[in-house]
Amino acid sequence: MSEPSAPISELAWRELLFQHTEGLPAAFAAGQVTGYCGFDPTASSLHVGNLVPVMGLVHLQRAGHRPIALVGGGTGMIGDPSGRSSERTLQTLETIAENAEAIRQQLAKFLDFEGPNAAKLVNNADWLTKLSLLDFLRDTGKHFSINYMLAKDSVKSRLETGLSFTEFSYMLLQAHDFLELHQREGVTLQIGGSDQWGNITAGLELIRRTTNGDANALTFPLITNADGSKFGKSTGGGSVWLDPARTSPYKFYQFWIGADDRDVSRYLRFFTLLDRDTIEALDQSVRTTPEQRAAQRALATDVTTRVHGADAARVAQEVSALLFEKADPQGLSDAALEALRLEIPFATYSAPADGGPADGGPADGPALSEGIDVYECLTALGVAASRGAAKRLLEQGGVSINGTKLSAADRLIGEDRLLRGRHLLLKKGAREFGLVQVP
C-alpha cells in the first residue's frame, strides 16, 4: 500500500457518500486516518444489510488508512431491555463474546489484519462494563445538555411514541466509545449508516470538549429496494446472513442473482470492488441486454466469492445452472448430488405409519410398495405447508420431479423414476427445490 489517499472520490462515484464533516477531506489529505465503525453483536452473524459499512471499512483500508471494527458487546447489553436475571446477564455476556468472535471471523474476510495499516477488532464491553455510572455521568454526561440531545432526530422522532431513559442515553455511550477509541487508538473518524449521524456527531462533540481534539464523521446512504421492499430479505422473508450455516452460499448467490434491474447498478457499486469502467459497462448491459442479466451474475459472483470463497461460489453457480438453466438432472454426478443436498431442502422419505384414520390427525398414506407419495415428499421438505397445499400444487401443475412436470394423476412415483435409484429432485414453481432420499 503506497501513500494513503482520499477515499472520498471513490466513495462518491459509488454513491456511498451520504454526509460527511467539512474537515474530512483535509484529514485524509494530511495522512493516514484511523476510522471505526460499530457493529451490533445481537446475532452470531452479520447480514447483507451490514455490508455497506463493512465495505466502507474496506474502502478505507484500500486507500491506505487504518480501519477498526467495533463490536458493541457493551452497548448490546443495554440495547435489549427485556427482563433478565443476573444469571442471564452472564449468559448474555458469553453469547455476546461468541457473537463477537463469529463477527470477527466474518470481518476478517473483508479486512486485512496485517501490515502497516492492519485492521483491528475491538469490543466496547472491554471498557463499558468497567465504567461506573457516577464516572459516566460526571465525565460524559456533563458535556451534553438535554436540549442538545432532544434536538437529535433519533430522539425527536421518538418523543411522541415514547423512549426509555436507556435508549435516550445510547448516544452518550456511543459518544463515549468514540472518545475512548480516539484516546486509545488515535481514531479520528467514525463511519456508519445515515441514521447514525446524530450519534456520531455527539461523539465529535465529546471529543472536542474533552480533549480539544478534532475528529470527523462519514455516513452512508440507506439502502433501498426499487420495489419498496426492505433490503436484505430473501424471497422467503428471512434475513440473508453471511454465515453459511444460516444462509447457504447457494441461497446467498441466489439473493444477488435476483436483484432487480433497477437496483443492480447501485448494488454493484455498493457491494463489489469492481472498477468504474467494468461497472459502467455492466450498467450498459442492463439497458441493452437485460435478459442476459450480466450485471446480476457479476454481482452475485463477486459478493459470493468474497464472503464464501471461490469454491463455494463456483458450486453455487453450478447448482444454479442445474436448477434454473435446464441442465438435465439425470446427468447428475454423485458429487453434485452431495453438494445439492447441502444447498436445498433435503429430507429422507418415510412411508406414513400404519394406523386407523384419525380425525384431524395425519391420515394414512400409501405404502412404499405402491409408489412414492409426492404429498409426503413436499410436506417433509417443508415445500408445502400441508397435504392439502401439496395437493393443490400438484393440481395446478406447480410441481415437477427430475425436471418433468407432474399432473394431478402423478401423486405416486414409481421407483424406476428415482435418480441413481434413491433420489428425487422436486421443484415447486420456478425456483423452489427439494431433494428427497428414499431409504
Next chain:
RNA sequence: GGUGAGGUACUCAAGUGGCCAACGAGAACAGACUGUAAAUCUGUCGGCGCAAGCCUUCGAAGGUUCGAAUCCUUCCCUCACCA
C-alpha cells in the same frame, strides 16, 4: 382511576342467530407470458380426504338456543379522550 370505541384468517376489513370455513382488498403461492425480471391475465389461498364429507377456527372461558363470529355473563387485551 373515569368515559367511550374495539378485538374476525398473514395484513386491512365485511359480516349483528341458520344461505359462514366466513364478502372484499392487499400480501403470498401456482399456471400462462417472460429474463430465475417487471407488468398483465387465470387459479389457489384453515386441516384431513380421490370424493361425499368430517374436524378445528372469528380475543379467552362459560351460558342461552335445534342452531352462535353473531345473543348473555365473566375475564384478558388494544385504542381514543379525560384525570
